[in-house]
Amino acid sequence: MQRQSDRPPIKVGILGATGTVGQRFITLLSVHPWFTIHALGASSRSAGKPYAQAVNWKQIAYMPSAVKDMVVQECVPEPFAECAIVFSGLDADVAGDIEAAFRSADLAVFSNAKNFRRDPHVPLVVPLVNPSHLSILRQQQALHSPPLEKGFIVTNANCSTTAHVIPLHALEAEFGPIDTLMVTTLQAISGAGYPGVPSLDILDNVVPYISGEEEKLEWETRKILGGISDIDSSEGGRVLQEFDMHAQTPLKISASCNRVPVTVGHMMNVSVKFSRRPPPSPQQVSEALQAYRSEAQLQGCPSAPVQTITVHDEPDRPQPRMDRAHQDGAGVNVGRVRQCPVLDIKFVVLADNVSIGAATSSIINAEVAVLKGIVAS
Ligand SMILES: NC(=O)C1=CN([C@@H]2O[C@H](COP(=O)(O)OP(=O)(O)OC[C@H]3O[C@@H](n4cnc5c(N)ncnc54)[C@H](OP(=O)(O)O)[C@@H]3O)[C@@H](O)[C@H]2O)C=CC1
Numbered sequence: 001m002q003r004q005s006d007r008p009p010i011k012v013g014i015l016g017a018t019g020t021v022g023q024r025f026i027t028l029l030s031v032h033p034w035f036t037i038h039a040l041g042a043s044s045r046s047a048g049k050p051y052a053q054a055v056n057w058k059q060i061a062y063m064p065s066a067v068k069d070m071v072v073q074e075c076v077p078e079p080f081a082e083c084a085i086v087f088s089g090l091d092a093d094v095a096g097d098i099e100a101a102f103r104s105a106d107l108a109v110f111s112n113a114k115n116f117r118r119d120p121h122v123p124l125v126v127p128l129v130n131p132s133h134l135s136i137l138r139q140q141q142a143l144h145s146p147p148l149e150k151g152f153i154v155t156n157a158n159c160s161t162t163a164h165v166i167p168l169h170a171l172e173a174e175f176g177p178i179d180t181l182m183v184t185t186l187q188a189i190s191g192a193g194y195p196g197v198p199s200l201d202i203l204d205n206v207v208p209y210i211s212g213e214e215e216k217l218e219w220e221t222r223k224i225l226g227g228i229s230d231i232d233s234s235e236g237g238r239v240l241q242e243f244d245m246h247a248q249t250p251l252k253i254s255a256s257c258n259r260v261p262v263t264v265g266h267m268m269n270v271s272v273k274f275s276r277r278p279p280p281s282p283q284q285v286s287e288a289l290q291a292y293r294s295e296a297q298l299q300g301c302p303s304a305p306v307q308t309i310t311v312h313d314e315p316d317r318p319q320p321r322m323d324r325a326h327q328d329g330a331g332v333n334v335g336r337v338r339q340c341p342v343l344d345i346k347f348v349v350l351a352d353n354v355s356i357g358a359a360t361s362s363i364i365n366a367e368v369a370v371l372k373g374i375v376a377s
Pocket residue numbers: 015016017018019020021022041042043044045046047075088089090091092094095112113114157158159190191192193194353354357358
């Protein structure tokens with residue numbers, strides 16, 4: 001993507017700029033057509049140093065020259081005051097307090113961290129699925145003390161949640177509610193950040209446990225695939241909204257998560273049962289997934305993939321090494337769509353956990369917010 005736009009550049013900041021997700025933000029934002037990197041933040045271990053000295057660069061793309069000499073800041077609002085958008089790839093141990101402080105300073109935060117995903121006034125947005133949930137932001141700003149004009153927090157989802165909700169949403173849009181979902185993940189080591197999982201634990205091995213991951217998959221999926229509705233009660237004359245957590249058609253989910261010796265690309269085996277009888281055939285499911293278009297793409301978000309879901313016909317695809325870079329990792333790959341003898345349909349999903357699973361989702365969320373006029377541009 002080349003920087004090429006009639007818009008004046010929108011200044012953005014990156015918190016956690018030295019981390020796995022932060023580095024992917026830098027790679028993507030350095031060539032973004034609308035956004036220009038204005039400030040970088042990380043821990044006090046990195047603050048005060050030129051970025052090139054502070055970071056242990058692990059991207060395949062070379063470090064953009066524009067950031068090499070930028071001095072890394074402490075994660076406090078003042079150096080970010082001119083940023084219309086602040087992206088966060090902060091460690092979850094510190095993200096809660098720092099992101100809240102940025103919001104209180106009336107800054108717009110787009111976060112990858114888990115801390116605010118369950119907040120009833122914070123949207124959990126996978127941009128290729130539920131950008132309509134951004135409507136809750138007015139309420140988030142109004143209920144803040146003092147009320148905010150520009151500041152808010154938008155979160156994107158856990159990387160595995162993101163991968164499977166995209167095809168699941170496409171299927172619900174075409175065939176109605178899903179009743180039951182069984183999902184087993186094979187998650188790449190980059191999902192654990194850097195240095196992450198020790199090599200002696202993961203080489204020649206599979207670890208059948210990722211702390212908190214199964215709970216996140218089960219809970220976040222309901223918030224994202226569920227609706228947002230007005231509540232009868234009102235506060236200060238304002239109509240309130242709430243997330244319905246898919247409660248109108250309860251969704252049973254069982255998730256099992258595994259860490260596998262792959263560098264990038266989370267793979268998931270998914271089986272679904274639909275509420276509607278008879279269920280669609282594998283052929284109908286494949287066609288619906290391939291035909292799905294996201295609202296973000298239709299609205300013209302520059303980072304949205306042209307093909308949201310790529311359906312592979314080959315019996316042994318998708319594979320992490322072969323397919324994760326497709327469309328710069330901005331879409332998801334699906335394969336092996338077939339009948340499930342226990343539920344209705346089963347298939348495989350593959351997504352780049354650092355791109356659409358993290359940085360790319362935040363960036364598309366911010367693009368949607370710009371197009372909706374939620375972020376001043
Ligand atoms: N990796 C992935 O695939 C995904 C990650 N996420 C989430 O995104 C976030 C970032 O993950 P990831 O990039 O993998 O993590 P990393 O461990 O690679 O990076 C963490 C970042 O947080 C910064 N940081 C740590 N402590 C502090 C502090 N006290 N004050 C300010 N900054 C601090 C680090 O700065 P320094 O270098 O100075 O220590 C670094 O920039 C996490 O919340 C994670 O759960 C979400 C989806 C996918």
